[in-house]
Amino acid sequence: MDYTHLGRTGLKVSRVALGTMNFGELTDETASFAIMNEALEAGVNFFDTADVYGGPQSPDMAKGFGTSEEIIGRxxxxxxxxxxxxxxxTKVYQPMGTGPNDKYLSAYHIRRACEASLKRLKTDHIDLYQMHHIDRATPWEEIWQAMEQLIREGKITYVGSSNFAGWDIATAQMTAASRNLAGLASEQSLYNLTQRTIELEVIPALRHFGIGLIPWSPIGMGLLGGVLHKISEGRRATPGLQAQIERKRPQLEAYEGLCRELGEAPSDVALAWLLHNPAVTSVISGPRTVEQLRQNLKAPSLKLSDETLAKLDEIWPGPGGEAPQAYAW
Known part of the structure; x- marks a missing residue:
């Protein structure tokens, strides 16, 4: 397993991170334990979860919330x-109850959510505490005050973000600097060959501030995992995924054809493409089985040629570069 620094920090993490969103919902505890055993044995040292993982992520369907953390804790x-x-x-932000303060990024909720996560995880500290979404209703001074207190108490070490816009990242960093804090170590964003919007402003902001990028959904909710081949074998896609397949069928045919020429699994090519980007620290593998994890672990060793990278850009074009050059003269 290869390791790299988490952004500008001195902390080293594996290039593939184990995502545990499926634990407790699609993957039972026995299978989850087997996946974590396999990951640890393979050298994966970066485990990612969230307080809300383990059930439907809806405030009206709270059953299962916290289950992923509990499985990891056991x-x-x-x-x-x-x-x-x-x-x-792990992460904080999503509704964990029906009360008005059971969600978002108030200092009140951050403190209570952290304590609850520590209890479920059966540990006394969280290495990377991530804000799951932006909360523009809470002042950054309040958010950083809460995070600073948790750092001082030894309950968290680094702070990360997820689903932030470029200007949110800049605002967070400037406020942190005014308090003599290191600020964000990482950002989790939706990023894959089919979803490249963050190339406009998020990635430039991360590069400027030295923040590591951790792409989530690296194989596009299954689209980049050889979905056409799987359908030809008789597997059925969900209605939502099927609609996307029909919209993107010409691209998917070209993509899977290129992967066959390379002799590589489509999921490996998708992950390897992300790892070729200097902004990317780790890609999140969210396996439902040990076999899926083993497949994903091949990606760091797959080196794509400049010619292959160019072909992938032709099949899955990005937004045209960084803002504003992508759309202005």
Whole structure:
């Protein structure tokens, strides 16, 4: 396994991160334990979860919330050496109850959510505490005050963001600097060959501030995982995915054809493309099975030629570069 620094920090994480969103919902505890065992054995040291993972992420369907963290906590408790072998990341923001303060990024909710995550994870500290979404109703001074207090108490070490716009990142960093804080270490964004909008402003902002990029949905909710081949074998796609397949069928045919020429699995090519970007720290693998994890772990060793990268750009064109050059003279 290859490792790299998490953004500008001194912390090193594996190029493939284990995403645990499926734990407790699509993957039971026994299978989840097997996946974590396999990941640790393979050298994956970056485990990512969220307080809301483990059930439908809806305030009206709270059943299952926290289950992913609880599964990880029980796995960590099996072997006291495991905690010091991983970089543990979780998130705060999503509704964890029906009360008016059971969500978002008030200092009140951040404190309570962190304490609850620590309890579920059966640990005394979180290595990377990530804001799951932007909360523009809460002042940055309040957010950083809450994070600073958690750092001071030793409950969290680094702070990250997820689903932030470029100007949110800049605002967060400037406010943190005014408080003599390091600010954000990482940003999780939707980024894959089919979704390249963040190339306009988010990636330039991350590069400017030295913040690591952790793409989520790296294979486009399954679109880039050889979906046409799977359908030809008789597998059925969900209605939502089927609609996307029909809209993107010419691109998918070209993409899977290129992967066949390369002799590589489409999912590996999708992950390898992301890892060729200097802004990317790690890609999140969210396997439902051990076999899926093993497949994803091949990506860091796959080197794509300049010619292949150019062909991928032709099939899945980006927004045209960075803003404003992408749309202005």
């Amino acid at each position: 796995w960590l408790a099996q072997d006291g050496t495991r905690r010091d072998r991983i970089v543990l990341a």
